[in-house]
Amino acid sequence: MKLNAIELSQKLIQIPSYSGLNSEVLDFLGNYLKKIGFSCDYLQFEGDNSYPVNNLHAVFNPNNSENIIYFAGHTDIVREGDKLSWTHDPFAAKIIDGKIFGRGAADMKCAIACFVAAVEEFLKNQNSINFGIGFLITNDEEADGINGTAKVLQWMQKNNKKITHCLVGEPTNPKKFGEMIKIGRRGSISFQIKIIGKQGHVAYPDIALNPITILINLLKILKDHKLDEGTKFFDPSNLEITSIQSQNLGGNVIPNEAEAAFNVRFNDSHNSQSIINLVEYACQKTVGFGAKYDLKYRVSGESFLSNPNFLAPIVANAVEKICGEKPILSTTGGTSDARFIKDYAEVVEIGLVNETAHKIDEYSEILEIEQLQKTYYEILKSFAQKLEF
Numbered sequence: 001m002k003l004n005a006i007e008l009s010q011k012l013i014q015i016p017s018y019s020g021l022n023s024e025v026l027d028f029l030g031n032y033l034k035k036i037g038f039s040c041d042y043l044q045f046e047g048d049n050s051y052p053v054n055n056l057h058a059v060f061n062p063n064n065s066e067n068i069i070y071f072a073g074h075t076d077i078v079r080e081g082d083k084l085s086w087t088h089d090p091f092a093a094k095i096i097d098g099k100i101f102g103r104g105a106a107d108m109k110c111a112i113a114c115f116v117a118a119v120e121e122f123l124k125n126q127n128s129i130n131f132g133i134g135f136l137i138t139n140d141e142e143a144d145g146i147n148g149t150a151k152v153l154q155w156m157q158k159n160n161k162k163i164t165h166c167l168v169g170e171p172t173n174p175k176k177f178g179e180m181i182k183i184g185r186r187g188s189i190s191f192q193i194k195i196i197g198k199q200g201h202v203a204y205p206d207i208a209l210n211p212i213t214i215l216i217n218l219l220k221i222l223k224d225h226k227l228d229e230g231t232k233f234f235d236p237s238n239l240e241i242t243s244i245q246s247q248n249l250g251g252n253v254i255p256n257e258a259e260a261a262f263n264v265r266f267n268d269s270h271n272s273q274s275i276i277n278l279v280e281y282a283c284q285k286t287v288g289f290g291a292k293y294d295l296k297y298r299v300s301g302e303s304f305l306s307n308p309n310f311l312a313p314i315v316a317n318a319v320e321k322i323c324g325e326k327p328i329l330s331t332t333g334g335t336s337d338a339r340f341i342k343d344y345a346e347v348v349e350i351g352l353v354n355e356t357a358h359k360i361d362e363y364s365e366i367l368e369i370e371q372l373q374k375t376y377y378e379i380l381k382s383f384a385q386k387l388e389f
């Protein structure tokens with residue numbers, strides 16, 4: 001049975017699919033895609049200090065085309081919290097006043113539904129296509145994200161499943177559909193620094209070594225250092241201090257240790273290693289004789305920018321055609337699975353509005369779901385046209 005984007009959205013929202021294992025939601029999606037000609041691989045990955053995860057890979061490429069555009073997304077949802085705080089059951093997918101309510105509506109089940117509906121209509125209207133279409137759907141983007149998209153991409157490479165272009169359906173618009181698409185993302189790296197000084201009496205600071213003073217100096221140097229002025233598509237890189245702690249031994253004791261955490265969001269004029277080098281250098285210069293430091297870090301993703309000459313203009317023009325205005329080509333916001341995909345294919349993110357994502361009473365506007373479906377349809381159409389030239 002053919003379902004439209006709204007009906008598909010409802011079906012997906014009605015299956016509570018928390019991060020990890022949920023075969024029901026991917027079976028539903030896979031069965032639907034099989035009916036419109038896709039071949040599906042259900043992939044379960046586990047290990048690497050994380051829980052097992054279900055993923056779906058589906059592809060339709062009847063002419064073995066060299067160019068394959070994928071839609072990447074996630075079916076997993078964050079917890080709904082206190083159900084009683086919701087005006088409408090988070091899994092009922094009720095439509096009220098032109099909005100569809102439910103956990104995962106904005107982030108990002110309705111977008112998946114839109115792409116499925118757009119593809120179905122597109123294939124119905126074509127006698128033959130000069131490219132392939134694929135789906136890369138994981139049930140773990142919201143939590144660890146270890147056994148999801150990254151491992152599907154590795155599996156694809158091993159099994160010669162080509163991917164050349166990719167749309168990620170994360171909600172990219174702050175307030176209304178069509179405002180913003182994402183053509184890249186900043187990189188992110190989190191640091192923890194511990195300064196080890198020498199404990200002592202506050203009255204005799206000359207025979208102690210206060211780690212808090214050193215830490216504050218270091219943080220000030222790091223915070224005052226201008227990383228860059230921003231680049232063509234990126235805001236200036238930024239460092240934010242997220243916590244400062246010491247042992248709090250009392251009003252008359254210089255503590256032995258003090259710790260801080262900070263995060264750096266960096267643009268395409270840096271990479272994680274250049275940021276790490278910079279922080280290391282500041283530590284070496286600031287933490288003087290007698291004190292020690294212990295620096296730890298975790299890289300969440302490198303910055304990237306997709307080719308501004310192919311997929312990005314296709315997407316921007318499609319949005320303009322449906323909404324009447326060109327979207328902002330943005331690189332703002334947090335990381336997404338696009339950070340894995342960019343190593344394999346040109347990637348652009350376009351989805352619904354993120355304003356209610358993860359919140360109580362999450363919803364998407366019916367009108368905007370229809371606009372997104374039409375936009376995806378336009379993207380497929382111009383993708384086909386552009387490949388012919």
Ligand SMILES: [Zn+2]
Pocket residue numbers: 074107108141170171
């Ligand atoms: Zn999401």
